[in-house]
Amino acid sequence: MSKITGRCIWITGASSGLGRALAEQLAHAGNYVIVSARSQAALAQLAAQYPGKIKVLPIDLGRGLDLSEAASKLREITDYLDMVICAAGICEYEDNLSFNPQMYERTFDINFFGVVRTLNIALPLLKNAQLRPQFAVVSSLSTCVGFPRAEAYGASKAALNYFMRSLRTDLSHIPMDLSLIRPGFIATQLVKNNDFPMPFMMSAADASEYIIKKLQKRQFAIDFPKRLSWPLELWGFFSGPWYKWIAPKLTRIHDWPQFR
Template sequence: MPTNEKIWITGASSGIGRELAERLAEQGNQVFATARNHVVLESMAAQYPGITPIPGDLTDPDCSRSLNEQLKQHVTYLDRIILNAGTCEYLEVSNPDWKMMERVMEVNFFGAIRSLEAALPLLQANERGARHIVAVGSQASRVTFPKAEAYGASKAALTYFMETLAVDLADQKIQVSVVQPGFVETPLTANNDFPMPFLMTVDKAADHILKRIMKKPAFIRFPSSLSSVLAVGSSLPWFWRNWVAPKLTR
């Protein structure tokens, strides 16, 4: 687990982001926590002195500059950024809300890009050599799931972007990891009205991430049971799409 690092986390007011922020602060890291809910951020900071609130709305096209300016008020460099902010909505093809596709992409993909724009100069200013970008994707991007057009596509776009970014940043020795969790008990998944196989608690999800984060792997996938199933599904896309996915319909 990281210690004595300067770490920025987005989507830090709930779920995996909050669990990571609080644990990393407990371990002696200087954590900068971003979310729209500044009240929750202030409450976290009051409980954990290592947390500094950096409120911001990642759906705002102009947020990158303000986030960068807020961060620079506290640090001259960052060791690690964890791009965790995310949302989920499902497409009902019988009565489609096409604007929903934009809402999900705004947070899950463009929100991560705006965050990267704000933080990359601070990673590049780090002369210690830690320099690590962590993006929270999803196992849902590996195969098709019913009604998950927006969520799966946004996470697939994020994953491709980060994999390519890893190539382009290699000469700067900035490493990139994509976290792909399965179903985790968070406020987002509490709204799901369908079975969630291999559902895990948020503290166990944080365990998986923190145990592996120092090695900076290309992917951090969990739980292993779900990952194994999806590995087979992704290698047999026709079988998954025509035989397995239809049985997962709510």
């Protein structure tokens, strides 16, 4: 069981999948967990399972969010945060190279700007943390190399990676720990309709348990499973062979797209 206990933790994307598993395990370990997501009904059901341990913060982190109002709602629940975990995310694929800007905007809005909005709201309360605060985000191992159809999703996660690395530099003199979580395939609704091989699939519960162990160690880079991350990082280092031999076998695009 997690050694993270007695903390006030805010988790976004907590209505299902990895975010929900993190909320359940951390609440069970004796933490006070604040949960946010788009599905308010799912959050209410989650809070009912852990009375007194899980509190719902009913906000949608999309572009319509009123930051001041969201900050006020959070302060009605707590005046400090020890940890924030950004687990909200969506995935849409570039199936025919249509480059629909709206699809890219939707993906970046949640995967990247949702994290920026979360930090904007949470930072004043992280400064009041009872313990050394932590801010963690869920990215993806897909950022190691360029995967087919993943132009929008991978780019949003790659932006998140750079954001966290740059933030790590600017916080080097400030007592707050950061964690960049890059999992492989996790059995959630996000990958349910994927029609391609997903090696080394993990359950949300197992992935959550692994993440919590690494967060306890205040580790910045949390890449897993290693049997997937190591080969991908190696291919990322030797990117020439990846794009010459591997990527052409993966793509479904073999001719110019139809332009309007």
